[in-house]
Amino acid sequence: xSTPRAVQPAQPILRVEGLVKRFGDNSVLTGIDLxxxxxxxxxxxxxxxxxxxxxLRCINLLELPDEGRVLFQxxxxxxxxxxxxxxxxxxxxxxxxxxxxxxxxxNCVAGQVKVLRRSRADSVxxxxxxxxxxxxxxxxxxxxxxxxxxxxxxxxxxxxLCMEPQVLLxxxxxxxxxxxxxxxxxxxxxxxxxxxxxxxxxxxxxxxARDAADRVVFMDAGRVVEDDVPSRLFTxxxxxxxxxxxxxxxxx
Amino acid sequence: xxxxFFGWITFLIQKYWPLFLSxxxxxxxxxxxxxxxxxxxxxxxxxxxxxxxxxxxxxxxRAALALTRGLLTAYIEIFRGTPMIxxxxxxxxxxxxxxxxxxxxxxxxxxxxxxxxxxYMAEIVRGGILSIDRGxxxxxxxxxxxxxxxxxxxxxxxxxxxxxxxxxxxxVVNIKDSSVLNVISVTEVFFMSKSAAGTYYKYFxxxxxxxxxxxxxxxxxxxxxxxxxxxxxxxxxxxxxGSQTDHRAxxxxxxxx
Ligand SMILES: Nc1ncnc2c1ncn2[C@@H]1O[C@H](COP(=O)(O)OP(=O)(O)OP(=O)(O)O)[C@@H](O)[C@H]1O
Ligand SMILES: [Mg+2]
Numbered sequence: 001x002s003t004p005r006a007v008q009p010a011q012p013i014l015r016v017e018g019l020v021k022r023f024g025d026n027s028v029l030t031g032i033d034l035x036x037x038x039x040x041x042x043x044x045x046x047x048x049x050x051x052x053x054x055x056l057r058c059i060n061l062l063e064l065p066d067e068g069r070v071l072f073q074x075x076x077x078x079x080x081x082x083x084x085x086x087x088x089x090x091x092x093x094x095x096x097x098x099x100x101x102x103x104x105x106x107n108c109v110a111g112q113v114k115v116l117r118r119s120r121a122d123s124v125x126x127x128x129x130x131x132x133x134x135x136x137x138x139x140x141x142x143x144x145x146x147x148x149x150x151x152x153x154x155x156x157x158x159x160x161l162c163m164e165p166q167v168l169l170x171x172x173x174x175x176x177x178x179x180x181x182x183x184x185x186x187x188x189x190x191x192x193x194x195x196x197x198x199x200x201x202x203x204x205x206x207x208x209a210r211d212a213a214d215r216v217v218f219m220d221a222g223r224v225v226e227d228d229v230p231s232r233l234f235t236x237x238x239x240x241x242x243x244x245x246x247x248x249x250x251x252x
Numbered sequence: 253x254x255x256x257f258f259g260w261i262t263f264l265i266q267k268y269w270p271l272f273l274s275x276x277x278x279x280x281x282x283x284x285x286x287x288x289x290x291x292x293x294x295x296x297x298x299x300x301x302x303x304x305x306x307x308x309x310x311x312x313x314r315a316a317l318a319l320t321r322g323l324l325t326a327y328i329e330i331f332r333g334t335p336m337i338x339x340x341x342x343x344x345x346x347x348x349x350x351x352x353x354x355x356x357x358x359x360x361x362x363x364x365x366x367x368x369x370x371x372y373m374a375e376i377v378r379g380g381i382l383s384i385d386r387g388x389x390x391x392x393x394x395x396x397x398x399x400x401x402x403x404x405x406x407x408x409x410x411x412x413x414x415x416x417x418x419x420x421x422x423x424v425v426n427i428k429d430s431s432v433l434n435v436i437s438v439t440e441v442f443f444m445s446k447s448a449a450g451t452y453y454k455y456f457x458x459x460x461x462x463x464x465x466x467x468x469x470x471x472x473x474x475x476x477x478x479x480x481x482x483x484x485x486x487x488x489x490x491x492x493x494g495s496q497t498d499h500r501a502x503x504x505x506x507x508x509x
Contacts (some may be wrong), residue, residue, distance in 0.1 A: 110405055164396055
């Protein structure tokens with residue numbers, strides 16, 4: 001492609017090559033190529049069913065790819081020990097998926113103790129640090145059932161941060177939230193970008209993608225259709241499908 | 253000799269109370285041991301049956317898991333599909349005739365009730381695991397937990413709370429159904445009652461007492477277990493820490509889960 005892309009990395013932290021995923025006869029991903037530089041925030045947009053979640057889930061192996069590879073720091077993720085991969089590449093879910101039997105604090109402690117084998121004291125210290133960063137420290141003793149959606153999602157982000165990952169995957173982190181809670185979560189995600197973490201965010205929040213992302217990837221029908229800096233992708237999309245999708249989104 | 257019904261009841265209790273008491277104690281012991289061991293079996297079986305091999309598992313591992321699954325399914329089907337009274341006969345006489353083992357009746361009772369209960373518990377626990385939303389499993393995998401860590405740390409604590417009524421029910425069933433073990437001469441309360449009844453041919457009166465004993469056991473434990481369940485369902489309040497330094501700043505918040 002002749003158009004220069006946003007900051008093309010010398011050393012990509014994440015690289016997806018020719019990724020294909022099928023569910024039975026349904027080809028959900030039909031050859032995805034994607035490179036993410038360390039420290040970049042990449043937003044993935046696209047219509048429902050285009051395979052955005054499946055792409056994220058193939059990256060951290062919640063789904064097994066049928067063809068192609070996912071490289072984390074140049075290494076095939078299939079070859080990494082599961083604990084290591086998941087400690088380096090964290091995930092935040094649309095439905096939060098907090099551990100309902102544990103307090104906010106222990107949601108953040110469990111992975112550190114079990115997977116990273118940190119001491120309880122060390123894990124608690126870090127959990128407090130990250131709960132504070134997402135503004136949930138006062139609620140550390142609350143159970144998930146006692147928190148609002150926005151609060152749950154902030155705890156879920158703290159839980160992921162406690163593992164001190166290098167890449168964080170977000171699958172529509174605000175789609176299950178009431179409108180008034182969307183901003184509290186988005187502003188937390190913005191602070192992560194400033195901390196240098198690599199972010200891959202599937203979102204329907206176009207305004208957020210436009211001003212927080214270094215790059216925006218538009219997916220349709222299992223393919224990357226357009227991949228560009230937000231200033232260009234949102235104002236002068238080259239592909240007619242991108243244009244049609246954006247027109248629909250802007251209309252609301 | 254007593255002439256009235258109540259006369260006989262009083263007489264029989266006075267004469268045979270040690271039999272009734274030790275029988276009831278054995279019944280309770282069998283139910284406790286059988287339910288506890290059966291629950292442990294059920295947990296282990298359900299953990300293995302819900303194990304999904306992750307990427308890159310070798311063929312040997314896959315084959316071993318498939319075989320184990322097949323065996324566990326057979327175990328569950330067979331023990332749920334045959335009466336415990338028959339299982340007791342087969343185990344007891346099979347052991348003595350073909351293995352040359354003369355198992356003490358009480359040990360045979362523990363074994364039969366545990367293994368039988370385990371088959372039911374495996375299904376109950378599996379149901380409990382399925383009742384926990386898939387999202388928590390994915391979140392556990394996404395932070396890198398192993399199947400065992402996820403099960404013991406996240407899924408089973410919730411699943412067990414959900415299935416507690418069914419587990420308690422198995423215990424009550426075991427109090428009653430351990431009566432079938434009289435066929436292999438386990439000295440539980442039914443067997444003791446038969447011995448007591450034989451002497452004076454007072455079957456009605458003796459088994460009236462036996463019925464009362466069973467009812468007291470089941471009623472008491474149903475209530476106790478229900479109390480335990482409500483204790484375990486936990487508190488609905490938590491403390492919000494308003495200030496790190498000043499405890500007066502703590503606020504109690506209550507919200508319906
Ligand atoms: N486990 C699965 N089994 C079968 N089909 C699946 C599975 N997961 C996803 N699919 C299918 O794959 C397609 C893409 O799904 P995916 O969830 O990746 O889309 P998406 O872009 O995230 O959509 P949305 O914006 O609605 O979340 C859909 O048609 C979906 O039905
Ligand atoms: Mg999705």
